[in-house]
């Protein structure tokens with residue numbers, strides 16, 4: 001019997017399996033489809049620390065350091081370090097940037113700096129600076145290929161002894177006095193602790209262990225355009241402040257001559273859909289909304305860009321809107337869910353948090 005079963009092979013489940021296996025737990029990871037085939041594979045992969053609350057910064061710094069260690073351990077280059085630039089339009093935003101800087105420095109994650117409008121415009125050629133009052137640049141931030149990281153974490157977990165069952169759907173999770181019963185296809189398996197990391201599909205398992213609340217899956221779209229002239233590898237540029245209730249635009253290069261553009265918010269405004277019935281391609285309305293916002297902030301670049309394509313993906317949120325690693329059934333069923341639009345950058349931290357909580361309930 002595996003001591004711990006992890007349900008879901010997105011970045012959260014993969015990180016949980018890795019951290020548990022590394023600490024010597026017997027782990028089995030169940031993925032019903034393919035690793036990274038859920039929200040993880042539809043992400044744009046930003047890993048960054050440009051937040052203004054202590055936990056938000058420290059969890060992200062943990063993840064960045066973890067990824068750096070993984071790069072050293074495996075000899076693979078995982079992070080494309082083009083930096084992350086958060087634009088500010090109010091005095092409050094600039095105060096938040098100063099606080100972020102203080103928190104990052106306190107954690108020893110140094111290098112971030114405040115930019116005035118002219119510096120921001122020089123880093124992002126063509127940026128319309130109307131209404132912008134400053135920016136925060138994290139030069140060591142960047143983006144990963146989230147499926148590559150997921151695959152790597154699972155491969156590492158496997159080499160540390162984890163069992164990985166791909167194409168195996170867990171149909172129910174039922175806790176009892178001596179452990180947890182899992183229905184997997186025609187099999188009934190037992191484990192001591194189940195970690196549910198099913199992302200947008202969590203609701204389908206909650207009935208079995210009696211947890212309340214519902215996952216709200218917001219549909220977000222990404223558009224890719226071709227650029228008509230050479231353009232530098234700018235930092236990921238984000239015109240949104242965490243907590244804001246109006247979606248903000250973001251963009252970065254997606255390889256030479258291509259720019260990826262999307263609208264982001266952290267839980268409130270995008271359309272909510274069923275995870276089993278939604279349009280996975282970019283809609284015409286979505287494309288038009290993204291391009292209209294792009295033309296406002298990057299008018300010259302946008303005017304000569306050509307539409308190439310895009311896709312949609314889900315941000316899974318819990319009722320609170322806060323990413324959660326918590327016991328749904330104490331000592332038996334642990335949920336790691338609700339990572340919305342930030343699960344890639346929080347994944348390594350979330351996996352570690354899973355391991356910490358499991359260790360508190362089931363000592364080695």
Ligand SMILES: Cc1cc2nc3c(=O)[nH]c(=O)nc-3n(C[C@H](O)[C@H](O)[C@H](O)COP(=O)(O)OP(=O)(O)OC[C@H]3O[C@@H](n4cnc5c(N)ncnc54)[C@H](O)[C@@H]3O)c2cc1C
Pocket residue numbers: 007008009010011012013030031032033034035036037038039040041042043044045046047168169170171197198199200201202205220221222262312313314315316336337338339340341342343344345346
């Ligand atoms: C357009 C877009 C852009 C994004 N950009 C970023 C970004 O730049 N930075 C960032 O940090 N985050 C970003 N995100 C968010 C990030 O992708 C998610 O928060 C993260 O991938 C969630 O990971 P997860 O493991 O919880 O879920 P998923 O990746 O959805 O994984 C859940 C897995 O569970 C499996 N599963 C479900 N039910 C079962 C079952 N019963 N049995 C077995 N397996 C099951 C599924 O098949 C799936 O593979 C973005 C998301 C989108 C959509």
